[in-house]
Amino acid sequence: MDLWNIFDKEWIPVGVWVETALQWVVANFRFIFQAIKVPFDLVLTALEDGLTEAPDLLVLALIVLIAWQAGGRKLGIISAICMTAIGLMGAWEESMTTLSIVLTCVVFCSLIGIPLGVLAAKRNRFWMVLQPILDLMQTIPSFVYLVPIVMLFSIGNVSGVIVTFIYALPPVVRLTNLGIRQVRPDMVEAARAFGASNRQTLYKVELPLALPTIMAGVNQTIMMALSMVVVSSMISVTGLGQMVLRGIGRLDMGLATVGGLGIVFLAIVIDRVSQSFGQSSRARNHQKWYETGPVGAVRTLVRK
Amino acid sequence: MSDAQIECRDLWKIYGKRSDEAMKAVLSEGLTKDEVRDRYGCVLGVRNASFSVKKGEIFCIMGLSGSGKSTLVRHVNRLIEPTAGEIHVAGKRVDTMGEDALRQLRAETIGMVFQHMALWPHRTLGENVGFGLEVRGVPLEERRKSAETALGAMELSGWIDHYPDQLSGGMQQRVGLARALAADPEILLMDEPFSALDPLIRRQLQDQFLSLSEHMHKTTLFITHDLDEAIRMGDHIAIMNDGEIVQIGTPEEIVTNPVDDYVADFVKGISRVGLVRAETIMEPLDGREGTPKQVRADAELGEIIDKFMEDQSPVTVTNPENAPVGLITIKAALTALRG
Numbered sequence A: 001m002d003l004w005n006i007f008d009k010e011w012i013p014v015g016v017w018v019e020t021a022l023q024w025v026v027a028n029f030r031f032i033f034q035a036i037k038v039p040f041d042l043v044l045t046a047l048e049d050g051l052t053e054a055p056d057l058l059v060l061a062l063i064v065l066i067a068w069q070a071g072g073r074k075l076g077i078i079s080a081i082c083m084t085a086i087g088l089m090g091a092w093e094e095s096m097t098t099l100s101i102v103l104t105c106v107v108f109c110s111l112i113g114i115p116l117g118v119l120a121a122k123r124n125r126f127w128m129v130l131q132p133i134l135d136l137m138q139t140i141p142s143f144v145y146l147v148p149i150v151m152l153f154s155i156g157n158v159s160g161v162i163v164t165f166i167y168a169l170p171p172v173v174r175l176t177n178l179g180i181r182q183v184r185p186d187m188v189e190a191a192r193a194f195g196a197s198n199r200q201t202l203y204k205v206e207l208p209l210a211l212p213t214i215m216a217g218v219n220q221t222i223m224m225a226l227s228m229v230v231v232s233s234m235i236s237v238t239g240l241g242q243m244v245l246r247g248i249g250r251l252d253m254g255l256a257t258v259g260g261l262g263i264v265f266l267a268i269v270i271d272r273v274s275q276s277f278g279q280s281s282r283a284r285n286h287q288k289w290y291e292t293g294p295v296g297a298v299r300t301l302v303r304k
Numbered sequence B: 001m002s003d004a005q006i007e008c009r010d011l012w013k014i015y016g017k018r019s020d021e022a023m024k025a026v027l028s029e030g031l032t033k034d035e036v037r038d039r040y041g042c043v044l045g046v047r048n049a050s051f052s053v054k055k056g057e058i059f060c061i062m063g064l065s066g067s068g069k070s071t072l073v074r075h076v077n078r079l080i081e082p083t084a085g086e087i088h089v090a091g092k093r094v095d096t097m098g099e100d101a102l103r104q105l106r107a108e109t110i111g112m113v114f115q116h117m118a119l120w121p122h123r124t125l126g127e128n129v130g131f132g133l134e135v136r137g138v139p140l141e142e143r144r145k146s147a148e149t150a151l152g153a154m155e156l157s158g159w160i161d162h163y164p165d166q167l168s169g170g171m172q173q174r175v176g177l178a179r180a181l182a183a184d185p186e187i188l189l190m191d192e193p194f195s196a197l198d199p200l201i202r203r204q205l206q207d208q209f210l211s212l213s214e215h216m217h218k219t220t221l222f223i224t225h226d227l228d229e230a231i232r233m234g235d236h237i238a239i240m241n242d243g244e245i246v247q248i249g250t251p252e253e254i255v256t257n258p259v260d261d262y263v264a265d266f267v268k269g270i271s272r273v274g275l276v277r278a279e280t281i282m283e284p285l286d287g288r289e290g291t292p293k294q295v296r297a298d299a300e301l302g303e304i305i306d307k308f309m310e311d312q313s314p315v316t317v318t319n320p321e322n323a324p325v326g327l328i329t330i331k332a333a334l335t336a337l338r339g
């Protein structure tokens, strides 16, 4: 053997180990992973069916109304322009698929991430364990876990949601943890001093005060989910990402551009709307949400 | 137990992981606060404090920053767990109380006011003030009524649906007071309630609180780092230094008879005119005749000095039956004034 070039040989066969381990898991525990898919599948199918089967204009109107309610008339107009542009480019169907994947992902990230973040804020030891795991989830290139995900969950939109979920979960956990920890200690102390239990303190004081930070986390999660759209289309997830991927594959610049623009417009709308949700009522002159936007307008009309 | 509404006995608080070890060492070796910190990495918050507060009285705790005042009051509603010692509040033992009983005590018997107001910015004044009732499950209507009454007592009616950040500092602290009073508790804990306010507003709130407490008779633990304030407000004053209560007494006792240099230092700049009374500085008659210039035994120094305006002959002190009991010379009066 050539001592000077010892690294020509593979001494530690990490690849082989992983391969065998994965094979073993797939052979013995595939049913568990299939079960995990069920809730993701349910939500995704419901959203996707709703968004693609409803009349396009109805969905458009709904999106614009939600945007108007969340961020005022200006955001309503921006959303109308962006969504109409997507529709006119002929990417409506695909954008609805992508939207439902992103929304499903947000639902699960919030459902799991916010409680994890709260727990992490309350238990230092748990946070110490959780932190490196979150780092790992964010730093491993997503290409790396595409293969095991496909082997465990097979291909398709649901697997796409799961890949996206893994990639996009950390920010909401991190920022929930941060938000709860940043609540002024005397606010919490005052709640306890007036006889609130831990649970009451959490729901009535800590969560509301941490809400802007938590929503910033949700917003980041959404943006990360959107950035996974093209990557996840490699495991045959449909939607805007697939347009881009197919465009690249066939050197069809037109198709890729339409897909890309679609993602950009969708991102603008989702980003702005989710950011507006995060604004506390303090930043809006203490107007309650139902006193503004279309709901407020309807309410004043009814009052008259 | 006597008529004490709040009573703490031999209370100790040592912050930190190794508090039990540190506690043992302090008891056996009498370590100082700095030694405890260097050896065990623990902070001595309260050192062997005992005091009792009678029903209806205002008890001031005063001391420099870091002397353990906040730590001490937070034991009364057990926001802080004692390392050792007993706490009795309204006839109940607090330090061994169960979680539910403790929450009930906090919600019903004790109201608290905080230095930096600690009003919740996401809640209206009504929701802030009604919080104690809300966590006890009182229905909304009743909560609102109590909040209205409490805010009204603080001259804030009409603000009930506004938010804390729409109010000035003085108004915010009045909301803090209203919140503490909303459940009509027997006891008030006030942790430097007026320290963050500018002097004029502070004065106003002190007066408002004094007149309020005159007809409400709440037992009050009042923390301040300002001796003037302690003297104005307190029936009794406890002075703290490095976690220890170094002296407890009436304002007059503290000012005329400080136990050590630490207390004497505080007292130095305090005007005695409204504090020192005739009986404290008079000398016995010893067979001498009374003079025509007379003051009552509880007359304040200011009144006595007025008597010397015309001439410098001694002033006679009389008891409630108008019989002479002592004499004050101008020298005694001036000495008392200088302190």
Ligand SMILES: Nc1ncnc2c1ncn2[C@@H]1O[C@H](COP(=O)(O)OP(=O)(O)OP(=O)(O)O)[C@@H](O)[C@H]1O
Pocket (backbone or CB within 6 Å): B015, B016, B043, B044, B045, B063, B064, B065, B066, B067, B068, B069, B070, B071, B072, B225
């Ligand atoms: N949670 C804590 N952990 C550790 N040490 C603490 C904690 N809270 C207070 N201490 C320490 O206990 C001592 C007493 O603090 P405390 O807050 O009771 O003082 P204070 O008299 O209220 O001061 P101030 O006038 O600044 O409010 C200080 O040395 C402080 O550093």
Ligand SMILES: [Mg+2]
Pocket (backbone or CB within 6 Å): B069, B070, B071, B191
């Ligand atoms: Mg303090």
